[in-house]
Amino acid sequence: MYWVLLLLSAWGVAGVACARLCLAAVRAAAVGTTGAATAEGHDLTLYEAAFLCGGPRRVADVTLVSMARRRRLLLARTGWATVVDPRGRDEMERSVIGAIGPEGQSLIAPVRAAAATAAPVRDMADRLVRAGLAVPEDGTGTTIVDGVRQVRFAALAVVGLGAAALLLPASSELPRHVVALWFALPLILTLSCLVIARIEVHPYTRRASPAGQRLLGTLPRGTRGAGDDRTYLTSVAVRGVRAVGEPDLRAAFAHREHPHPRRGQDPGGARGH
Numbered sequence: 001m002y003w004v005l006l007l008l009s010a011w012g013v014a015g016v017a018c019a020r021l022c023l024a025a026v027r028a029a030a031v032g033t034t035g036a037a038t039a040e041g042h043d044l045t046l047y048e049a050a051f052l053c054g055g056p057r058r059v060a061d062v063t064l065v066s067m068a069r070r071r072r073l074l075l076a077r078t079g080w081a082t083v084v085d086p087r088g089r090d091e092m093e094r095s096v097i098g099a100i101g102p103e104g105q106s107l108i109a110p111v112r113a114a115a116a117t118a119a120p121v122r123d124m125a126d127r128l129v130r131a132g133l134a135v136p137e138d139g140t141g142t143t144i145v146d147g148v149r150q151v152r153f154a155a156l157a158v159v160g161l162g163a164a165a166l167l168l169p170a171s172s173e174l175p176r177h178v179v180a181l182w183f184a185l186p187l188i189l190t191l192s193c194l195v196i197a198r199i200e201v202h203p204y205t206r207r208a209s210p211a212g213q214r215l216l217g218t219l220p221r222g223t224r225g226a227g228d229d230r231t232y233l234t235s236v237a238v239r240g241v242r243a244v245g246e247p248d249l250r251a252a253f254a255h256r257e258h259p260h261p262r263r264g265q266d267p268g269g270a271r272g273h
Contacts, residue, residue, distance in 0.1 A: 003165035003179055007186075010158045014186035017154035018193045021147030025197065027135065044133075044215050046230075047092060050237035051124060052134060052208040052216055056116035059124070061253065062237045063092045063115060064108070068249060069229065077251035081108045091120035108252055125207075133212035143207070148197055155190040158183060 046066070050058040064081070067073035073096070074082040083104040088094030092115070099114035100106040115121070128134035135143055162183030166176055208216060219234050235243040244250040 002168055006161045006165045007182055010161045010183055010186045013154045013157045014190050017150040018189060021151050021193055021197060024144045024147040044219065046233055046237055047124060048128060049216060049219055049234060051128065052212045053238050054240055055207055056121045057112060058237065058240060059092065059121050060112045060115035061241050062233060063096050065236050065244060066233055067093060067096065075108060075249055075252040077248045079108050079252060081106055081111055095120055133209055133215065134207050135209050148194065151190050151193050155187060158187045158190060
């Protein structure tokens with residue numbers, strides 16, 4: 001009867017994951033109802049769009065790309081950032097310059113991390129939550145994105161537990177196909193939750209409420225118009241650095257860690273982009 005213990009584990013994993021997804025969806029819907037009126041008269045800034053699509057790290061990325069395109073910052077494909085103009089035009093740019101430090105050069109990865117946790121990003125997050133455009137972080141940190149991921153994991157776990165139960169030596173008169181049917185029930189539960197989530201709350205976003213998602217749907221997309229800097233940066237805000245068109249600039253963000261330069265070596269490498 002060991003398969004019964006595995007079945008109970010499957011039901012537990014599936015039930016908890018589906019419950020968390022449902023709670024996250026209800027919470028997001030409640031926030032969206034509060035922000036429905038606000039969304040009608042609110043024009044998202046570039047930073048707000050980046051936050052709703054990708055969170056604090058996306059805000060830092062958009063700031064870095066914006067400053068690099070305006071030649072206020074040099075981002076080398078070797079993963080280094082160099083300040084060209086130390087006067088930031090807004091709080092986010094000043095946060096990036098401050099994160100780079102007084103020497104005017106730093107690895108991009110720690111700059112992104114520091115800028116993402118800066119006070120301007122936290123203040124913006126609070127404003128978007130109060131406006132009903134962003135979902136507040138709860139104590140468990142579970143959002144719709146997290147909930148969907150947990151349900152997917154639960155579905156895989158149910159399949160694994162079911163396979164393990166079928167591989168156990170037969171210890172009862174219950175046929176194996178009946179055991180498989182018992183495990184099919186929690187699997188159906190998880191798959192049904194995923195289907196409903198796909199229909200009701202897709203596209204999944206970690207931060208945006210339904211009202212925020214509607215505003216995001218009105219933003220221009222695309223990176224082809226080199227002259228339309230706003231459209232280009234909006235695409236980066238929505239899709240992330242993979243929307244960056246310049247190969248050297250995109251390569252700069254690919255560096256998560258970088259060795260310290262040898263003596264006499266220029267940390268910026270090939271700075272042009």
